[in-house]
Amino acid sequence: MHEAPSLGISFDRVEKRFGPFVALRGVSLEILPGEFVALLGPNGAGKTTLLRIAALLMTPTSGTVSFTSASERARHAVPQPVPDGDLPKHLIGMVAHSTLLYDELTAAENLTLFAQLYGLDDIRVRVANALQACGLASRAASLVRTFSRGMRQRLAIARALLHGPRLLLLDEPAAGLDRQGLAWLGETLARLRSGGATVVMSTHARNESLDLATRAVSLSGGRVEHDSGPGGDPRPLLAALRAEA
Amino acid sequence: MRLKGRLTITALVAFLLFFAGYAALFIAPDERTMHEIQRVFYVHLPLWAAMYSALVVAFISNIGWLATRKPMWDWLAVSAVEVGVVCCTGGLITGVLWGRPAWGIWWTWDARLTTAFILWLLYVSYLLLRGLIEDPQRRATLSAVFGIFAFLDAPLVYAANRLWRTQHPAPVIFGDANSGLDPTMGKVLVACIAAMLAVMVLVLVDRYRLERLRYEVDELRLAADARAADLNSATARSPR
Amino acid sequence: MTAARAAAILLAKELRLEFRTRELLNATIVFALVVIVLFSFSFDPTAAESRRYGPGLLWIAFLFAGSLMLHPSFAREQSNQTLDALRMAPVSPFAILLGKMLANFVFLSLAEVVLVPVFAVLYNVSIAGVIGRLIVVLMLGTLGVVITGTVFSAVSAHARMRELLLPLLLLPILAPLLIAAVEATASLFAEQPSLDRTWLAFLAGFDIVFLTASWLLCDFLLEE
Numbered sequence: 001m002h003e004a005p006s007l008g009i010s011f012d013r014v015e016k017r018f019g020p021f022v023a024l025r026g027v028s029l030e031i032l033p034g035e036f037v038a039l040l041g042p043n044g045a046g047k048t049t050l051l052r053i054a055a056l057l058m059t060p061t062s063g064t065v066s067f068t069s070a071s072e073r074a075r076h077a078v079p080q081p082v083p084d085g086d087l088p089k090h091l092i093g094m095v096a097h098s099t100l101l102y103d104e105l106t107a108a109e110n111l112t113l114f115a116q117l118y119g120l121d122d123i124r125v126r127v128a129n130a131l132q133a134c135g136l137a138s139r140a141a142s143l144v145r146t147f148s149r150g151m152r153q154r155l156a157i158a159r160a161l162l163h164g165p166r167l168l169l170l171d172e173p174a175a176g177l178d179r180q181g182l183a184w185l186g187e188t189l190a191r192l193r194s195g196g197a198t199v200v201m202s203t204h205a206r207n208e209s210l211d212l213a214t215r216a217v218s219l220s221g222g223r224v225e226h227d228s229g230p231g232g233d234p235r236p237l238l239a240a241l242r243a244e245a
Numbered sequence: 246m247r248l249k250g251r252l253t254i255t256a257l258v259a260f261l262l263f264f265a266g267y268a269a270l271f272i273a274p275d276e277r278t279m280h281e282i283q284r285v286f287y288v289h290l291p292l293w294a295a296m297y298s299a300l301v302v303a304f305i306s307n308i309g310w311l312a313t314r315k316p317m318w319d320w321l322a323v324s325a326v327e328v329g330v331v332c333c334t335g336g337l338i339t340g341v342l343w344g345r346p347a348w349g350i351w352w353t354w355d356a357r358l359t360t361a362f363i364l365w366l367l368y369v370s371y372l373l374l375r376g377l378i379e380d381p382q383r384r385a386t387l388s389a390v391f392g393i394f395a396f397l398d399a400p401l402v403y404a405a406n407r408l409w410r411t412q413h414p415a416p417v418i419f420g421d422a423n424s425g426l427d428p429t430m431g432k433v434l435v436a437c438i439a440a441m442l443a444v445m446v447l448v449l450v451d452r453y454r455l456e457r458l459r460y461e462v463d464e465l466r467l468a469a470d471a472r473a474a475d476l477n478s479a480t481a482r483s484p485r
Numbered sequence: 486m487t488a489a490r491a492a493a494i495l496l497a498k499e500l501r502l503e504f505r506t507r508e509l510l511n512a513t514i515v516f517a518l519v520v521i522v523l524f525s526f527s528f529d530p531t532a533a534e535s536r537r538y539g540p541g542l543l544w545i546a547f548l549f550a551g552s553l554m555l556h557p558s559f560a561r562e563q564s565n566q567t568l569d570a571l572r573m574a575p576v577s578p579f580a581i582l583l584g585k586m587l588a589n590f591v592f593l594s595l596a597e598v599v600l601v602p603v604f605a606v607l608y609n610v611s612i613a614g615v616i617g618r619l620i621v622v623l624m625l626g627t628l629g630v631v632i633t634g635t636v637f638s639a640v641s642a643h644a645r646m647r648e649l650l651l652p653l654l655l656l657p658i659l660a661p662l663l664i665a666a667v668e669a670t671a672s673l674f675a676e677q678p679s680l681d682r683t684w685l686a687f688l689a690g691f692d693i694v695f696l697t698a699s700w701l702l703c704d705f706l707l708e709e
Contacts, residue, residue, distance in 0.1 A: 019381045020463060025471065057569055058709040061382075089575040098566035104502050116494045117574040119486050159570075221474045311705055359660075366657040374654065377644040383709075387640045390702050391654060394633070397698055398658050401691060405661035408683060409668065 005069040006033030006196045007091050007167040009054050014063035016049050023049040025222040026063070031200060032230050033070040033166075036193055036212050038238060039202035041219035047202040048097065050219070051169045054200065055094040056087060067167075090118055093165030095173045099156045103145040107136050107155055110144060111162060118163040126162065134158040134184060149176040157185065161192075168192060170201040174209070185209060210238050258443045265433075265440035273433040285343040287433060291441030292336040293361070299329035299445060300364065304396040307389035319385040320456035322392060323375065326368050328449050333365045356406035363402045367395040488583060491576035495584025496591075502561075503592060509554055513596045517550035521604055539608050540670035544663055546600065548630065551593050552652040555634035558585050559642040572707060579703045582635060586699075589631040597623055615673040618680045622673065625688040626666035632695045633658050639706040662691050 010030040016023045024046045031037055039047050052058045053065055067088055094100075101110050111127040120126060131137045134154040144152060153176045160168065174182060186209045189199060193212055201209065216234035218226045228234040269287035276283035303325035309318035340358060345351050352358070371392055378384040503509055524542045528534065562568035571581050601619070605612045612619055634655055641650040669684040 017382075017467075019379060020467065022467060022471065025474075052569075052709075055569075055573055057572055089573060092573065094573060096566065096569065098569075100567055100570035101565055102498070102502065102567055103565065104505050105498070109501070113494070113498050114570065114574065117486075117491065117571070117576055119575070221477075311702070363657050363660050370654050370657065374640070374644060374650065377646055377650060379645075380643075383643055386705050386708070387643065390705055391637070391640055393702065394636070394658060394695070394698060397694055398661065401661040401694070405664040405687065408687065409664055412668070 004091065004164070004166055007088060007198055008033040008035070008068040008070065009167060009198070009200075010066050010068060011050070011053075012064045012066070014050075014053065014060045014065060016046075016053065016058065017061045023222055024053075024060070027219075027222070027224055028063075029217065029224060029227070030230075031198060031215075033068065033198055034196050035230060036189075036199045036214045037201070038210050038213040038216045038234060039200055039219065040204065040216060040237065041202075041225070042204060045219040046222040047204075047219055048171055049222075051094065051096075051171050051200065051202060054167075055092055055169050056089060057094075088167075090163060091166045092169065093160035093163065093167070094169040094171070095157050095160045096171050099144075099152045101144050101152065101156060101159065104143060106141050106143055107131060107147075108140040110155065111159060114159055115162055120163055130158045130162055133188075135180065150178045150181050153177050154181050154184070157188070161188065165197065167198045168200070170199070172203055173201065174203065174205075174207045182208060186212075213238065255447065258440075258447050261436075261440045261443055265437045268433045268436050273430050274427055276430075279347045282343065282346045285339050287437045288441075289336060289339040289343060290434065291438045292332045292339060293357075294438050295441045295445040296329050296332035296336055296361075296364075298442060299325045299332060299449065300368070300396065300399075302449070303329060303368075303392055307392040307396075310385055310389045311393075316385075316460055317457070319381075319389075320453050320460065322385075322389065323372075324449050324452035324456060326371050326392070327452060328445055330365065330368050330372065331448075332445065333361060333368070336361060337365060354406070356403050356410060359406045360399060360403045364395075364399055367398065371395060486576060486580075488577050488580040491580035492583040492587060495571070495576075495581060496587045499584060499588030500591065503588070509557060510592055510595060513550045513554040513592065514599050516553060517546045517596060517600050518603065520546040520549055521600065521607065525607060536610070536671075536674050536676075539604070539610055539674060540667045542608075543601070543604050543670065544626065544666050546604075547593070547597065547627070548656060548659060548663065549652075550596060551627075551630045551634060552655045553648075554592060554596070555589055555631070555638050555655070556641070556648055556651045558589060558635055558638040560638070560647060563642065568707070577703075578707045579700055581707065582639070582699060582703050585638075586631050586635045589635055590627060593627050593631060594624070597627065610674055612674075615678045615680075618678075619670070619673055621680075622666060622669045622685065622688070625685065625692060626662060626669075628692045629662040629666075629688060629695065630655075630659060632692060632699060636695075636699050636702075636706065662688065665691065 008031050011027050014024055014027045027046070027050065039050065041047050049058070053060055069088075102113075105113070108127055108131065111130055112123055115123040115126055128137070128140075131140050134157065136151060136155055136158070139147070139151065144155065147155065153173070157173060160170075173185060177185060189201075189209050189212055192199060199212075201213075203210065213234045215230060215232065216226070216228045216237035217224060218237060226237055228237055265287075269284055273284065273287065275281075303322050306318045306322035306325060309315070310322060337358075340361075341351055344353070371388055374391055375384055375388045378387060521542060524538075524546075528538065559568070562571070568581075572578070601612065601623070604610070634651070637651055637654045637658075641647045641654065644650050665684045665687040669681050669688065672679050672681045672684075
C-alpha cells in the first residue's frame with residue numbers, strides 16, 4: 001500500500017512538569033513501527049500529556065523522545081532512528097480532546113486549509129473523498145459551528161487522517177461518536193493497521209476498536225504501571241478495563 | 246562561615262556608603278547656582294548608573310534563560326529587574342525633587358528622563374506579566390522574550406527623543422553630567438557611584454538567593470509528593 | 486514548504502475568518518471613531534490647533550484601536566486549540582506568526598482607510614495633496630504596531646487579564662514609533678507639506694529591529 005515507512009516512537013525517561021504538578025515521571029516506553037497500542041489509565045494518569053509529547057506539541061522537561069522508522073518491506077528489520085532535523089511532522093496525525101477545527105470555516109474549508117499546510121496535491125479530490133468517507137459530504141459547505149458533537153468528532157478524525165500519517169495518536173477518539181461514527185472509526189483504524197501504520201489510542205472506557213490492539217500500556221500517576229509488551233497479549237489488561245467500565 | 250563572610254561584606258558596603266554620603270554632604274564643594282540642592286545629584290546620577298547596570302544584567306539573563314534553560318538565569322532576571330525598577334523609581338523621584346527647587350519645573354520631557362520613564366513603565370509591565378503567568382517555565386520564557394523587546398526598545402526611545410529635541414529645542418536641564426565638573430566633585434561622584442553599585446549588587450544577590458530558596462522549596466515539595474504517590478500506588482496495588 | 490507560502494495560506498485563512506464575521510473590524514473602526522470624536526470635545530479644533538494636535542490624535546486613536554484589535558489574534562485560536570493543529574503541521578513557527586502579522590496589518594490598514602478621511606473632515610485637514618506620502622507613513626507605522634502587537638498577543642495569550650495586559654505591554658514599547666509617526670504626519674499636514682526622511686528612516690528601522698527580534702525569538706513564543 002504505502003511506501004512511506006512505518007513510524008515507531010520511543011520515550012526515554014521522559015518527565016513533564018507543569019510548575020508544581022508532575023504529569024509524567026520517568027516514562028520509558030518503546031513503541032515499534034506497526035504496533036497498535038491501547039493507552040489505558042484513569043483521568044490524570046498522564047495519557048494526554050504523553051500523546052501531546054508524541055505529537056511534538058510539547059517538549060519533555062527531561063528525557064528524550066525519538067522516532068524510528070522501518071520500511072514496509074523490511075518490517076522485521078531493526079527500526080532506524082529518524083535524525084533530529086527531520087522531525088516527521090508530516091507523518092504524524094492526532095485526534096485530541098479539542099476538535100482542532102475552526103468553527104467559522106466550513107467542513108471543506110477546514111480540510112482544504114490543512115491539506116494546503118501539509119503540502120498535499122489534488123486537494124479538491126482528497127477533501128471530497130475524505131468528506132465522503134466520514135459521511136459529511138452533504139454538509140461540506142456548512143460551518144463547523146452548526147455541527148453536532150458527533151459530526152465534529154468525525155471531521156476531526158478526517159482531518160487527522162488527511163495527510164496519510166504513519167503514526168496516529170488518538171486521545172479518546174470515541175467520545176461523542178454515535179454508532180455509525182464508531183463503526184466508521186473501527187473500519188478506518190483496521191485499514192490503517194493493515195497498511196502498517198502505528199496507532200496509539202488512549203481510552204478509559206470500553207470501545208470496539210480496542211479489539212485491534214496488539215499491545216496495552218496502562219499509566220498511573222504519571223508512570224507506566226503495566227505493559228503487555230510488543231510481542232505480548234494485551235487482552236488481560238483490556239479485560240480489566242472492560243470490567244471497570 | 247558563609248554568614249561571617251556576608252556580614253563582613255555588608256559592613257564594608259555600609260562603610261563605603263557612609264563614606265560616600267559624608268563626602269557628598271561635606272567634602273564636595275558648594276555648587277555655584279544651586280548650592281545645597283545640587284547635592285541630590287550625588288544620589289540621582291548613581292541611581293541611574295545602578296539602574297542601567299541592573300537592566301543590562303536583566304537583558305543578559307533573559308538571553309541566558311532562552312539559551313540554556315537553567316533556572317539560575319530566571320532568578321537573576323527577576324532580581325535584576327526588581328532592583329532596576331527600584332533604582333529607576335528613586336532616580337525619577339530624586340529628579341523631580343531636584344528639578345523643582347533648582348529650575349522651577351517638576352518635569353521635562355527631555356531624552357534621558359523620557360527614556361527612564363518609559364523604561365520604568367516597561368519593566369513594571371515585565372513584573373506584572375510575570376505575576377499573571379502561572380506555569381514557571383512559561384513565565385520564564387515569555388517574560389524573557391518581553392524583557393528582550395523592552396531592552397531593544399530603550400535606545401529607540403532615546404534616539405526618538407533626541408531627534409525630536411533637535412527639531413523642538415528646549416533649554417537643557419540637569420546639565421550634562423560631565424560638563425565642567427570640578428575635580429573634587431568628580432571624585433565624590435565616583436565614590437557615590439561605587440557605593441550605589443555596591444548596594445545594588447548586595448540587594449541583587451540577596452534577591453537572587455530568595456528566588457533560589459523558593460525554587461528549592463518547590464523542589465522539596467515535589468519530591469515529597471512523589472514519595473507520597475509512590476507509597477499510595479504501592480498500597481493500592483497490594484489488595485488486587 | 487517555505488515560510489512565505491505557509492504564511493500566505495494562513496493569511497488567507499485569517500482573512501476568510503474575519504470577513505465572515507467582521508465583528509473585529511467593525512468594533513475596531515467604531516472604537517477609533519469614538520476616540521477621535523471624544524478628543525474633539527476636549528478642545529476646539531480651529532485650523533491651527535488641529536494642525537498641531539491632529540497627527541497626535543490620529544495616531545493615538547490607531548494605537549488604542551490597534552491594541553484592542555490585536556488581542557484576539559492568538560486568543561481566537563484557543564477555543565478549539567486550533568493553534569495546536571497549526572503547530573503540528575510542517576510549517577515553521579515564524580510562518581504562523583508572520584501569517585498573523587500580515588492579517589493584522591490588513592485589518593488595521595482597513596480601519597485606517599475609513600478613519601483618515603473621517604479625521605480629515607472632522608478636523609478640517611487637507612490630505613489630498615499628500616495622500617501618497619501619507620500612505621507610506623501609515624504603512625510603516627502600522628507595520629511597527631502589528632509586528633510588536635502580534636508578538637505580545639502571543640505572550641499575553643497565556644496570562645490572566647489578557648485584554649488589559651496587551652495594551653499595557655504594547656503601548657510603552659510603541660512610544661518611539663508614536664513620536665516618529667506623529668512627527669512625520671505633522672510635517673505632512675504643515676503649511677508647507679514635506680516628508681521628513683529622518684522620521685521615515687526611523688520608522689523603517691523600528692520595524693526592522695522588531696521583525697528581526699520576532700524572527701529570532703518566535704520558537705519561544707509558541708512552545709509548550
